[in-house]
Amino acid sequence: MVLMITYDKMEEEALKRNIPVMQKEGILFLIEQLHKRQAKSCLEIGSAIGYSALMMTSNVENLHVETIELNEERYQEAVKNITQYHYQDQIDIYLDDALTFDCTRLKHKPYDCLFIDAAKAQYQKFFEKYVPYVNKNGIIIVDNLDFHGMIFDIEHIKNRNTKQLVKKIKRFKDWIFNHDDYEVEYYHIGDGICIIKRK
């Protein structure tokens, strides 16, 4: 797939400042999935500075994105970026903790896609809270399931906090892969992405 619009400068700047925006491969994959399903709406958990939201809306026709960001500074920067590129009509961004966010505020539910890209230790909570707002035939995409490959060798992780975090990601992975109601496809793309669908 050829991308029509990219935000290379924004991506580069974000990476320089350690803002974990999606890797190019990963965002391409996400956009491809949205295309394939002719998605009209996506709910994103974790906006950071709006990079992925802009990439999605710029490259998927008639897509509406709603996105939630906890960090005020990043939220402000995202608003600035979204405004600068004139995507205010296609992107709604909320400054809030997605875990306590009031879902009655959501405008485009149910969504064709739920994209989870926020605090990794909370993936199951995000999933359980927002999956009721996904269309019956919609998809849930989760990023960063490999944690830089560490997930495959947890016992050798030295840093205690990192180890705890990776264990939590592993727990989510095991939980979702063994869930009776969902089927999961795993892709070794970017930092590990999976697509979850209702059975």
Ligand code: SAH
């Ligand atoms: N999707 C973005 C990257 C998101 S990085 C992109 O690819 O461009 C993850 C973001 O999730 C961070 O900015 C972090 O502040 C945010 N986050 C973490 N926990 C959150 C929560 N509970 N609710 C909302 N946002 C959260």
Ligand code: MG
């Ligand atoms: Mg990510």
